[in-house]
Amino acid sequence: KQEVTQIPAALSVPEGENLVLNCSFTDSAIYNLQWFRQDPGKGLTSLLLIQSSQREQTSGRLNASLDKSSGRSTLYIAASQPGDSATYLCAVRHNNNDMRFGAGTRLTVKP
Amino acid sequence: EADIYQTPRYLVIGTGKKITLECSQTMGHDKMYWYQQDPGMELHLIHYSYGVNSTEKGDLSSESTVSRIRTEHFPLTLESARPSHTSQYLCASSGLGYEQYFGPGTRLTVT
Numbered sequence: 346k347q348e349v350t351q352i353p354a355a356l357s358v359p360e361g362e363n364l365v366l367n368c369s370f371t372d373s374a375i376y377n378l379q380w381f382r383q384d385p386g387k388g389l390t391s392l393l394l395i396q397s398s399q400r401e402q403t404s405g406r407l408n409a410s411l412d413k414s415s416g417r418s419t420l421y422i423a424a425s426q427p428g429d430s431a432t433y434l435c436a437v438r439h440n441n442n443d444m445r446f447g448a449g450t451r452l453t454v455k456p
Numbered sequence: 457e458a459d460i461y462q463t464p465r466y467l468v469i470g471t472g473k474k475i476t477l478e479c480s481q482t483m484g485h486d487k488m489y490w491y492q493q494d495p496g497m498e499l500h501l502i503h504y505s506y507g508v509n510s511t512e513k514g515d516l517s518s519e520s521t522v523s524r525i526r527t528e529h530f531p532l533t534l535e536s537a538r539p540s541h542t543s544q545y546l547c548a549s550s551g552l553g554y555e556q557y558f559g560p561g562t563r564l565t566v567t
Contacts, residue, residue: 376554377553379555379556386544386561386563387561388460388462388558388559388561389499389546389548389556391555391556391557391558394553394555444501444556446499448496448497449496449498
């Protein structure tokens with residue numbers, strides 16, 4: 346059974362710092378991996394989707410990497426801003442109908 | 457504008473009542489999903505559908521039922537609400553690439 350772990354569970358940084366969020370998964374036979382952002386009491390907003398054949402995806406200040414062989418993905422946020430404060434979740438799709446979520450990393454960016 | 461809609465956003469209801477949570481999407485997606493999320497915890501899949509007249513149960517045992525009579529509509533029904541059903545319910549959809557898009561969620565409280 347696929348298990349998805351996100352470390353750290355919470356992170357607080359000053360504005361302007363570059364930071365890395367980590368996601369690890371136990372079964373490397375994945376279809377794709379998706380990073381989401383969730384604001385308190387809201388739904389999830391898709392940030393980046395990496396297909397199993399890809400190594401990374403970039404969108405603005407965000408860069409996500411995927412290393413299937415080691416079961417790891419990282420989300421890099423450059424020049425963090427207070428508006429980046431949210432919970433970031435990664436989710437791994439193992440096959441066509443099985444998608445597993447991590448518990449998330451709660452990020453606080455202090456002005 | 458293509459989007460996913462959920463109603464109501466918040467619901468407080470007494471034990472034993474029948475409730476239906478609505479989810480509709482204008483993204484033209486064939487696949488739709490219902491997740492349950494408790495505060496600070498990961499999402500758990502409770503139902504999914506690959507198209508009209510297709511519904512399946514997810515990993516998390518749930519006393520709810522779903523229907524998919526129209527492509528854009530995927531309502532979830534609880535026949536008799538209990539306090540243990542108190543949670544946030546998130547609806548999502550995906551198309552050919554399996555990138556998931558989420559609605560804003562329904563926060564349900566059963567008293």
